[in-house]
Amino acid sequence: MNNNLHQKQTRVNRYPALLAAVLAVVLTGCMQEDPNILNPPAGASESVVRLLNLVPDGKPRKLVMEQGYQTASTLPGSVSAAVTAPTDSGYIEIVSDAGTEYKSQHRIRFVRNSTYDVLVLSKANGNPGFDTVIVSNANKVLTTVPTSQLRVINAFPDSNAVADVRLGCLNGVPISSQPLPYRGVSLYREVAPGTVVISAQTMRAGTLSSMGTFEVKLDERTPYSLILYQTEAGGEPQLMLINEDDHTATPTRNVQPVTERSAFVRLCNLTGQLASAELSQLGAPVAANIPAHTIAPYISVPSCVHTNADVITLTLANGLSDTDSTAIEIQKNYTLIAIEKDNGVEQIIVPPLPVLYQTDGQAILRVVNGVPGSGRITVSSGARTSSSNVSNVSSGVTLATNIGFTEITQPVVLAPGVLPLTVTTASTPTTILNIGKTTIEPGKSYTMVITQRPDATLEVFMFSDDQAEGSLSPLPNAAFLRFVNAVPASTPAITTIGSMVENGAVFFRNSLATSVDAGQVRISAGGASHTVATSTPMRTLVVYAPRGDQGTLFSVTSPPLRQIARQSDRRTINATADVDFITVTYDTLYSQYPDSSYKIMANIPFGETSDVYVLSSDRRGSMYFYDSQSRKLLFTLPINIGPMGNSYSMIVAGRKEIGYEVIVLQEF
Known part of the structure; x- marks a missing residue:
């Protein structure tokens, strides 16, 4: 009995020794902690810093950081090459030939993988001496589309003035949410890459002073800073553009004045009268006596002439007129659509197509509601062949949702080919107002306009952005056809509907709705085939049913069922x-x-x-x-x-x- 007790005590007493050994290993591991984690070596922050010397006093300056890290001496109005920050935080100094002008009181934090601009600014209102240091994180904002990013920095030393920089002309869209005072830094704004037109002005005591209109070239997925600054004390503001991803000593990019200030405007006359249009402030003609249902050629018109919106006056031969305004941007294309309405005329200004991405080989479509007083409408495409879908068929796409009179949709990217169309009421009960079909080509952009005949029925016009001048005809009406797979099987029925759907996979319970030419349409599904006679006022329903070895197809053609409230x-x-x-x-x-x-x-x-x-x-x-x-x-x-x-x-x-x-x- 005593021997057993002794054996148990011996086993228990071994545990403290084992625990001590484990602790020794753990403590030894702690003592071997990587010193680069606790105290990163110089230059390990992976952040870069550069100096922008914007003091117009003729003195070169450099940025000095800890452990001997510093920029090269930088002349006024210049930018240094970026240098790696020695640590993830540190003190900074601004040093000129006369000695240290500034030393930060606190450590400046540098986020890893970031670019920092250190802007050295002068006193305001004519005193060129050093005054202010601004440390700005210049990292771009992550986006899912390959846009450029542009921000504005006001380094022009006038505390009584604000800077206003806009995309396009001075009546265009401002880059910053509000005019920037001296030392102001805006947020980044997404801008389409390529050649971009900008206009800049300063405002002092309510008086605007234009700096001009310029062109800059912006790369995709790249951040830029546009800086207003002064090259000499008392001088006029200048513009400097910096590519923030360029860490060399030459990050500036060209800012070229625009010499050719013109845009291109055409008139699409969908009224029953001769129509003319002009830029009212300038008396510049856009189109004269354009016949009904005709699209005129593009006409070059002056652009960026004034700071207010460009006013366009449309006049019909019967004396009716309409006035509207927009900011006409340099080298952009605009279309004016003339629409008759009760006791009047309406013009709809279609702006330039925005930059879209990943559209190679595709077509682009915008829809305009030109039906006065009709309520809101919805436009959809019907079923058609789609090689990009596993089923080899697209069941349809909504092209315009709930759009009112004069409204223009955002562009929709579509696969080229035959496009079946339906126009319906946006309100319930849903009623089809027009059925048609057209063909869209790869690489082209189109505008579709829904209008109204004198008998109140709708018609659809469509033209491309590069459409040649000439008469326009409405799209021909088409017949509405639906196909339903009513064969209860786990595998789909491979279905062909005329020229609209070829070898599309349609599962049990699923249906396809599309537009077809009026006349004989051949349909096949599974091993069955059927030819149906369609017509534009009628509705055709084709059903694939489980009779016979391969199933059978039958059709029901009838007038549309009514959509009447409360029944x-x-x-x-x-x-x-x-x-x-x-x-x-x-x-x-x-x-x-x-x-x-x-x-x-x-x-x-x-x-x-x-x-x-x-x-x-x-x-x-x-x-x-x-x-x-x-x-x-x-x-x-x-x-x-x-x-x-x-x-x-x-x-x-x-x-x-x-x-x-x-x-x-x-x-x-």
């Missing part, structure tokens, strides 16, 4: 594999008392549709779908399948072995 048009289509006739009721009496049942659609043969049933009030309950012959219940569906005002097709699909279901389609 709903409904119909049932028999697409089952083995039910020859279908009856729809509001109760379950049909299975035992068919004569007493509340039947709303009766004896619908396979491949056909019922008569339209009108639900005239919102009601609760269910609809029951029966096999008319066996009176067996196939499926139950709520009466409330969607909002009142909309209309629906209910397609009964399935077979006895797997059961039945109803595919509900909203009709338009």
